[in-house]
Amino acid sequence: MPISIVLHIKNTEPILGEIDELPQASDNIIKISNPRQRDGKDLVLLQHNVVTVFWPIETINFIEILPGEEEEEILSFVRE
Numbered sequence: 001m002p003i004s005i006v007l008h009i010k011n012t013e014p015i016l017g018e019i020d021e022l023p024q025a026s027d028n029i030i031k032i033s034n035p036r037q038r039d040g041k042d043l044v045l046l047q048h049n050v051v052t053v054f055w056p057i058e059t060i061n062f063i064e065i066l067p068g069e070e071e072e073e074i075l076s077f078v079r080e
Contacts (some may be wrong), residue, residue, distance in 0.1 A: 006064040007032060007055065014038055014064075017053075022065075029054045030063075 002018035007030075009015065017032035032053045035043055042048050 001068070002033065004066040004068065005032075006038065006066065008061045008063070009055070010059055010061055015043065016040075023057065023063075027057055029056055030060070 002020060003022065004016070004018055007015040007017060015032065015035050016038050017035045019030065019032060023030050032055055034051060035046065035053050037043060046053065
């Protein structure tokens with residue numbers, strides 16, 4: 001199941017996308033599927049039909065992991 005992320009790259013606007021698994025400490029690149037701006041528009045620096053990008057880890061400030069559908073479900077206990 002893909003993991004939705006926000007990729008914060010040095011000197012650039014954040015990029016929204018999906019990854020298959022979280023990068024390991026030994027990784028040099030990260031594979032991003034469906035890269036787009038945070039508002040869903042195409043990225044200016046990529047061709048309009050690009051669906052996968054490999055980004056070097058050294059250019060990334062940090063990665064935000066967005067909650068998945070199963071994590072958004074809130075369970076609460078009700079006293080009767």
